[in-house]
Amino acid sequence: MTKPKTIVVKIGSALLANQELLTPRYGFLQRMMEDIAHLRSEGWNVIVCSSGSVALGLRIIGETPESAGVSDKQAAAACGMPLLLNAYKQVGHEFGFDIAQVLLTLGDFEDHRRFLNTRNTVHRLLESGIMPIVNENDTITTEEIRVGDNDRLAAKVAQMVGASDFIILTGVDGLYDRNPDDPEAKFVAEVHDVNQYMDATKGKSTLGTGGMATKLQAANMAQEAGVTTWIAQGEVDRPLSRVLDRTGRATKVIPNPEPLSGWDSWIANRLQMAGSLVVNESVASNIATGDRPIRRSDVISADGDFTRGDVLHIYDNKGIERARGLSDFTSEELRVMINNPDTDAEQLLGYRTKGEIIRSNNLVALDTRHLLWDAPAALSEG
Structure with a gap:
């Protein structure tokens, strides 16, 4: 039938x-x-x-x-x-x-x-x-x-x-x-x-x-x-x-x-922006071709108040959106980790973690046909 x-x-x-x-x-x-x-x-x-x-x-x-x-x-x-x-x-x-x-x-x-x-x-x-x-x-x-x-x-x-x-x-x-x-x-x-x-x-x-x-x-x-x-x-x-x-x-x-x-498609097609990250140029350039997570050491800055499981918009250091992905951490946990880069994540958070902000299978690179979102002012100024 x-x-x-x-x-x-x-x-x-x-x-x-x-x-x-x-x-x-x-x-x-x-x-x-x-x-x-x-x-x-x-x-x-x-x-x-x-x-x-x-x-x-x-x-x-x-x-x-x-x-x-x-x-x-x-x-x-x-x-x-x-x-x-x-x-x-x-x-x-x-x-x-x-x-x-x-x-x-x-x-x-x-x-x-x-x-x-x-x-x-x-x-x-x-x-x-x-x-x-x-x-x-x-x-x-x-x-x-x-x-x-x-x-x-x-x-x-x-x-x-x-x-x-x-x-x-x-x-x-x-x-x-x-x-x-x-x-x-x-x-x-x-x-x-x-x-x-x-x-x-x-x-x-x-x-x-x-x-x-x-x-x-x-x-x-x-x-x-x-x-x-x-x-x-x-x-x-x-x-x-x-x-x-x-x-x-x-x-x-x-x-x-x-x-x-x-x-x-669920990850990439958003109705509102829960939060956003700026990542270093090396990571931004390889998002489309690589199969690796975004780690705490890749993140330059973060914006927004988000929870674990929210979708974040990923920007390069020029403010161009490159990907969207599912966060494994809250905004508070993420800021603690990126503000203390030399301290073990487990020690900072009180539980075992690899410190992967977004896992590779939860990360979607945006191609030229997507309508990209402008970076939040706080990220642009940061």
Whole structure:
């Protein structure tokens, strides 16, 4: 029996909520869910990553997108989520299938055990023919612990479930080489390296938290996991089918022909930076070709408050990110070791250890197709 393909669909707030009335756009939902029903009948598993709860709740608490602060948005999410899910549920029943809500936070992606638990839950729902609707739990998250945009959240879901395709529906028909309002803007049909287009992606929608830049960041995360990403217009009939059968225009982000393993992809594709290290040039130059750990003697400086098992970003002494890897120590333990280089690690920490900060099998070198993160100011200044 052929294993069904899985598609992850990200739907933005501007498609789901009327920008003036801040009410559900049932016409769009009808078109979308009818298309999803068609894909399901053809054997596809479909997962929806849906924005919209904050936008739909703002009217209830008497706020607007411009006036709402963090606590307002948290309250709005609590009010808007029932409206959003009820709309999905009503329309889903019209087409004969059930939905389930999966609320996630940053920690559900960054902690590997919670990541696996979430994956198991989503797979179990799909096995029962239930369509998962995933959203960040905006009611409890703050700026410090939130994913920040549903584009990258959806890309992590695509990576998590091993999706074949990831479709980001938006208000334009894809990526342009500059602002699409510019009469000289040219449509980009295929993207191999998203780095080439980051400068052309400034700005964001009124209701959403991300613009085209976050969509390319999400696409980069997906392509490194071997997932094909499509950026397409949502305000059309059959918005998903026309992408998959190539009858509509969309930007295709080509997956890496040699994708990372599930473990390496989880390490390399981060949503937030837990901490970072600067290593000496000898180690930095050999990360891509060598098979050796990062030891305490390799580290020049460290930044961030992290725990054992957090993923650290590794920089050379010029501030260029070279790798990401799983720390075997807390930030406090690491600083004690690098500040006392001549004292045995066991004596400093009170337990036996080789002093390997990141083991070689927990270290992933970044190639030229990864979007690199800037070094924290504290590291740059150090």
